[in-house]
Amino acid sequence: MAPIKEEEGKKDIKKVEEEELNEEDQHLKDELESLVEKLLESNSSSVYEDSLNQLKNYIKNSTTSLTAVPKPLKFLRPHYESLTELYQDWQSNKSSLCNQLSDILSVLAMTYDNGKNESLKYRLLSDDNTVNDWGHEYMRHLALEIGNSYQENLGTDDKYINELIELSLKIVQYFLKHNAEGDAVDLLLEVEQIEKLIDFVDDSTFSRVCLYMVSCVPYLAPPDDISFLSTAYSIYLQNNQLTQALTLAIKLDDENLIKQVFESTTDELIHKQLGFILSQQNNGFKYPGENEEVQQCIANVKLTEYFKYLTKELNLLEPKVPEDIYKSHLENNKNGIGNSGSIDSAKQNLAGSFVNSFLNLGFGNDKLVQTEEDNKSWIFKTKDAGITSTTASLGSIHQWDVNEGLQVLDKFTYSEEDEVKAGALLGMGILSSNVHDEVDAALALLQEYINDPRKILQSSAINGLGIAFAGTANEEVLSLLLPLISDLDIPLEISSLASLALGHVFVGTCHGDITSTILQTLLERDFSQLTNKFITLLSLGLGLLYMGKTEQVDDVLGTIDAIEHPISKTLKVLVNICAYAGTGNVLQIQSLLQMCTAKPTDQAAEEKKLEQSEEDTKPIGNSTTANDVDMEDAGEGEINEQSNNETNDEEPKDEVKSESKDETKEEATEEEEEEADEMYKGFAVLGLALIAMGEDIGQDMVLRHFSHLMHYGNSLIRRSVPLAIGLTSTANPQMKVFETLSRYSHDPDLEVAQNAIYSMGIVGTGTNNARLAQLLRQLASYYIKSSDTLFMVRIAQGLLHLGKGTLTLTPFNSERTIISKVSLASLLTISVLLLNPKDFLLSDSNSETTHQLLYYLTPAIKPKMLVTVDENLNPIKVNVRVGQAVDVVGQAGKPKTITGWVTQSTPVLLNYGERAELENTDEWISLTNSLEGIVILRKNPEFMEVDN
Numbered sequence: 001m002a003p004i005k006e007e008e009g010k011k012d013i014k015k016v017e018e019e020e021l022n023e024e025d026q027h028l029k030d031e032l033e034s035l036v037e038k039l040l041e042s043n044s045s046s047v048y049e050d051s052l053n054q055l056k057n058y059i060k061n062s063t064t065s066l067t068a069v070p071k072p073l074k075f076l077r078p079h080y081e082s083l084t085e086l087y088q089d090w091q092s093n094k095s096s097l098c099n100q101l102s103d104i105l106s107v108l109a110m111t112y113d114n115g116k117n118e119s120l121k122y123r124l125l126s127d128d129n130t131v132n133d134w135g136h137e138y139m140r141h142l143a144l145e146i147g148n149s150y151q152e153n154l155g156t157d158d159k160y161i162n163e164l165i166e167l168s169l170k171i172v173q174y175f176l177k178h179n180a181e182g183d184a185v186d187l188l189l190e191v192e193q194i195e196k197l198i199d200f201v202d203d204s205t206f207s208r209v210c211l212y213m214v215s216c217v218p219y220l221a222p223p224d225d226i227s228f229l230s231t232a233y234s235i236y237l238q239n240n241q242l243t244q245a246l247t248l249a250i251k252l253d254d255e256n257l258i259k260q261v262f263e264s265t266t267d268e269l270i271h272k273q274l275g276f277i278l279s280q281q282n283n284g285f286k287y288p289g290e291n292e293e294v295q296q297c298i299a300n301v302k303l304t305e306y307f308k309y310l311t312k313e314l315n316l317l318e319p320k321v322p323e324d325i326y327k328s329h330l331e332n333n334k335n336g337i338g339n340s341g342s343i344d345s346a347k348q349n350l351a352g353s354f355v356n357s358f359l360n361l362g363f364g365n366d367k368l369v370q371t372e373e374d375n376k377s378w379i380f381k382t383k384d385a386g387i388t389s390t391t392a393s394l395g396s397i398h399q400w401d402v403n404e405g406l407q408v409l410d411k412f413t414y415s416e417e418d419e420v421k422a423g424a425l426l427g428m429g430i431l432s433s434n435v436h437d438e439v440d441a442a443l444a445l446l447q448e449y450i451n452d453p454r455k456i457l458q459s460s461a462i463n464g465l466g467i468a469f470a471g472t473a474n475e476e477v478l479s480l481l482l483p484l485i486s487d488l489d490i491p492l493e494i495s496s497l498a499s500l501a502l503g504h505v506f507v508g509t510c511h512g513d514i515t516s517t518i519l520q521t522l523l524e525r526d527f528s529q530l531t532n533k534f535i536t537l538l539s540l541g542l543g544l545l546y547m548g549k550t551e552q553v554d555d556v557l558g559t560i561d562a563i564e565h566p567i568s569k570t571l572k573v574l575v576n577i578c579a580y581a582g583t584g585n586v587l588q589i590q591s592l593l594q595m596c597t598a599k600p601t602d603q604a605a606e607e608k609k610l611e612q613s614e615e616d617t618k619p620i621g622n623s624t625t626a627n628d629v630d631m632e633d634a635g636e637g638e639i640n641e642q643s644n645n646e647t648n649d650e651e652p653k654d655e656v657k658s659e660s661k662d663e664t665k666e667e668a669t670e671e672e673e674e675e676a677d678e679m680y681k682g683f684a685v686l687g688l689a690l691i692a693m694g695e696d697i698g699q700d701m702v703l704r705h706f707s708h709l710m711h712y713g714n715s716l717i718r719r720s721v722p723l724a725i726g727l728t729s730t731a732n733p734q735m736k737v738f739e740t741l742s743r744y745s746h747d748p749d750l751e752v753a754q755n756a757i758y759s760m761g762i763v764g765t766g767t768n769n770a771r772l773a774q775l776l777r778q779l780a781s782y783y784i785k786s787s788d789t790l791f792m793v794r795i796a797q798g799l800l801h802l803g804k805g806t807l808t809l810t811p812f813n814s815e816r817t818i819i820s821k822v823s824l825a826s827l828l829t830i831s832v833l834l835l836n837p838k839d840f841l842l843s844d845s846n847s848e849t850t851h852q853l854l855y856y857l858t859p860a861i862k863p864k865m866l867v868t869v870d871e872n873l874n875p876i877k878v879n880v881r882v883g884q885a886v887d888v889v890g891q892a893g894k895p896k897t898i899t900g901w902v903t904q905s906t907p908v909l910l911n912y913g914e915r916a917e918l919e920n921t922d923e924w925i926s927l928t929n930s931l932e933g934i935v936i937l938r939k940n941p942e943f944m945e946v947d948n
Helices: 002-020 023-041 046-059 071-092 097-112 120-124 128-132 136-153 158-177 180-190 193-197 207-220 225-239 242-250 257-264 268-279 294-296 305-314 348-358 385-397 403-414 418-431 441-449 455-468 476-485 492-505 513-525 529-530 535-545 553-560 567-579 587-599 603-616 625-636 639-646 653-677 679-692 696-712 715-728 735-744 750-763 769-783 789-802 820-834 849-860
Strands: 865-869 878-885 898-905 914-917 924-926 935-937
Touching: 002 750, 023 046, 023 071, 046 071, 046 097, 046 820, 097 120, 120 136, 120 158, 128 158, 128 679, 136 158, 136 180, 158 180, 180 193, 180 207, 193 225, 207 225, 225 242, 225 257, 225 865, 242 257, 242 268, 257 268, 268 294, 268 935, 305 865, 348 385, 348 789, 385 403, 385 418, 385 455, 385 849, 403 418, 403 441, 418 441, 418 455, 418 653, 441 455, 441 476, 441 769, 455 476, 455 492, 455 849, 476 492, 476 513, 492 820, 492 849, 513 535, 513 553, 529 535, 535 567, 535 820, 553 567, 567 679, 587 679, 587 696, 587 898, 679 696, 679 715, 679 820, 696 735, 715 735, 715 750, 715 820, 735 750, 735 769, 750 769, 750 789, 769 789, 865 898, 898 914
Parallel strands: 865 935
Antiparallel strands: 878 898, 878 914, 924 935
8 A cells, every 4th residue: 555655645746846836937848848749759850950959058058056956957857768769769760960869868867867877878979079068067977977887897898998088087177177176086086097187287276186185095095095195296296396295205105206306406495495304204315416405404414403493482491300390399298198209219210310301302401410510410319220221311411412412421431330331322322313414423433332242231332223323224233233133142132122223223114134134033033032021122123114014014924924933923913013004094903903802812612611611520518719710710721620630629738739839830821921922912902003093083983992992901902002092192182082091090900000101191292281290290199109100100291391392202294294104113112112011111120221212212202393494594583373274175265274373483383283374475485385394485586575
């Protein structure tokens, strides 16, 4: 009965529609129907042609609202089938009017969509020259059908595919002329001809086209993402937009494209601007020209000069001490805990050294380590390896100022104390980070200690080289450190540190010699050594080599399978997450989530065995012991035999006790081995953050996943989650993020709490966020009796106030369009070390220098400044508007790119998500499209000052 009711309803609707037609609409309907009747009944070609022309005119001249179908199409829709039959008759008779009729049928097919792409079918049968006559909506419909038909016929009918491509190119020209750049790009993507877009863009369309293409890249799968970037690069280069072209060349990670940008102009001032943009990546690029000043711009030689100019203008020259940010007098003392600022222990003094170095980084002076009376007074308030890190903090204080910093540290190299001397060596590497002049003093000074028999000097020299030359792919460093990896006679710690250092120096290069040496070392090292904590650093060094290299990673993953040890799975995950870092690859994220939720090896089978054993063997007398319960919780495979033995009443009590002790020891070692086997899950969690950080939607999605993993994950996963949250939101202190971390900072598991505290520092790094500062002060009171956790609170406070708020750790450059591999490697290194905080940064061993690895954050530190300079590279003051960046992709006209701006005079600080624009665009011409870092301004020759 239901179909009858539906038919009756349709009839009623038709009656209402007929009744509601006014005289004008009724007249139009009658005219159209009479024209159709003439086509169907007449035999005269002149009548046919006249009727077809009138139908065309009615359709073309029809106007309608955006939400309604044009009335001629609405009234002609019932006659569509009869007109298609007429076309078939004419086609069989080879009528010359077929083209005109197919033209009309192609338009009518929009209202008669039956899934057969008939609009496209009749378009291809008609005269192509009329394709532009039918308006934008028809073109969009045609583009949709082209996309569907292309996928259906790809690989089966090449001739038809070529026809589709030819038609697509005509539609693209129409789209570009009518401000539909997005539709043009989407159509060419569907027919896999995006590279042909270069031939159709002009001065008025290229900027909008490229902006749309680049914004699409995070959502495209390979190889479409690469083809989009390459096409946009070519368009920018063709239109002489060199700074934007350079940005894409860096994103493509192709040195030949970078050289091509430099070679496309002879203007050395533009070369210098390109050099300043390139310097933010710290990739060791060698300028192809002869001008030394350009190479100095690339090598950051003038960075310290501009940074000190910034701090002077912002009135931040006065050095601060850790107590200035601890604000111990504000900490909660109601419970009689005492003032945390009064604690004088070696570990807290070491924390103070780190905080002092973060706080005064790059300023060249401080009130704690460098004192006029005695330079060593504070240094010796720490113990053993702490002395090394404290001395090395002088390198941070003189960051980027190589000449002055080396003079300060030089006197410490003559110390009789090995710890002080080692700290001076490490400090030399730290202050040289991101700055590379012709001399490369750090290399000359550190290389003689690479093979020093004293381990503390050797390890400091290795770490110093890794930090100083991060991202430069320096071959001399390679020749020094590579033999240390392959030498099986030296301690594993030294080999691992050398591997980590080379991973940073050659980050993202896929260097074959280093890869093969690390893998060979893993194969040759004793099986028992592969569970050593330093193997993590050896593995990380390999992973860093493949940072961002998704195409080259498959070969090395195949080689890793040859390692017959659980470490191979951890190694594969680590290499894979590095390769896909920043890509937003959804398939990789799903794969990592499956790893995180997978049960431990054979756990399901063991649970079944336990159930069966409980049913088969019922204990007589006493119930199962506490040890049995522990073993059941641990899920060990030998539980059946142990439970049977322990429930035997005839066994002597002493024997049972001795066995229980042995079992607890075995249980502890098995738990450690199980955690080592499950280490890949910790890397998988970090991988979720690394991969998703490339685009905003992915970041929001993984933050939800992290909350689930925190509830249901094992201890290693829970330890990793706060670190992953910190990676996704580095230097972006969102309330929802740091409030979540604040909750985790009170977790019963101290290692989870410590990692959450560190991440609070990373999230707020260099922002001086007042809410975060308050939360950290409260945590300092809460953890006053836990020296390790208090140490981490201090580190977080130092990061929060990094450079007194002038520096940042964000891995993004050029308005968040490029990810710096060097910065990402630094952030990942510290996160990996904190998967087991007790093994590295919070190690209780006084002989190990593991906490000095915290200085691997140094290559990621950069000023968040905008300094404008003239043609002689001297700083100048101009007014700029600073506001929140607005996404203008696909917006019509010339929309504002910032909102809520404040006018300031340069130099200024740019926080996360902020963008700057020149206030008076007539007086100065900027040589770069985005105002960030060092920007060269050229005086406009046509500008004339008007006297008021």
